Amino acid sequence: MEKILKENRQGERMMQIRKMTMADYENIYALWMSCTGVGLNNLDDSKEGIEKFLNRNPDTCFVAEEDGRIIGVLLAGNDGRRGYIYHTAVHPDCRNKGIGTKLVNTVMQALKDLGINKTALVVFKRNESGNAFWEKMGFTERHDISYRNRIINEMIRYDL
Numbered sequence: 460m461e462k463i464l465k466e467n468r469q470g471e472r473m474m475q476i477r478k479m480t481m482a483d484y485e486n487i488y489a490l491w492m493s494c495t496g497v498g499l500n501n502l503d504d505s506k507e508g509i510e511k512f513l514n515r516n517p518d519t520c521f522v523a524e525e526d527g528r529i530i531g532v533l534l535a536g537n538d539g540r541r542g543y544i545y546h547t548a549v550h551p552d553c554r555n556k557g558i559g560t561k562l563v564n565t566v567m568q569a570l571k572d573l574g575i576n577k578t579a580l581v582v583f584k585r586n587e588s589g590n591a592f593w594e595k596m597g598f599t600e601r602h603d604i605s606y607r608n609r610i611i612n613e614m615i616r617y618d619l
């Protein structure tokens with residue numbers, strides 16, 4: 460999906476949602492580090508880890524950019540059946556202006572274009588604002604299932 464969304468706020472600032480590239484890595488990592496509620500680790504979120512993810516999912520990872528500054532990011536991928544969203548973040552100075560909503564709408568359309576029928580994500584229970592945001596975005600909580608996983612390679616987690 461090559462569509463680029465541009466907005467002119469009060470005739471001054473131009474915000475666009477565009478696909479992420481590896482040239483954005485340092486800026487998006489700094490953005491994640493400025494947030495609470497995001498869970499990073501030393502393997503998947505290293506430059507090599509993100510590059511691997513981006514190579515597999517080149518059409519479903521997006522950034523929000525304003526005047527050349529990365530102010531939002533959302534990674535999504537799919538396994539041919541479900542879409543999965545990771546690491547959604549908007550810079551603390553730029554929240555509650557609809558940027559998160561635009562990122563979500565853009566990725567949901569991109570996943571739909573790829574033929575994906577349902578998208579999932581995980582949020583820390585303690586992240587009340589994150590859970591409120593996802594509820595607003597229409598991502599309902601499942602009370603009938605338990606999330607389980609098993610480690611293949613040991614990783615160091617940074618739960619922000």
Ligand SMILES: CC(C)(COP(=O)(O)OP(=O)(O)OC[C@H]1O[C@@H](n2cnc3c(N)ncnc32)[C@H](O)[C@@H]1OP(=O)(O)O)[C@@H](O)C(=O)NCCC(=O)NCCS
Pocket residue numbers: 494495496497545546547548549550553554555556557558559560561581582586587588589590591592593595596
């Ligand atoms: C969650 C986050 C991405 C939302 O981004 P945003 O650009 O501020 O979101 P939007 O402005 O598009 O808000 C969309 C809706 O979510 C609601 N919402 C957003 N932040 C909220 C909060 N802290 N508490 C309650 N509701 C919230 C808004 O009220 C809005 O609904 P409305 O339009 O009816 O008012 C941003 O707050 C963030 O980066 N948080 C830190 C990282 C994080 O927790 N990520 C999500 C978990 S992975």
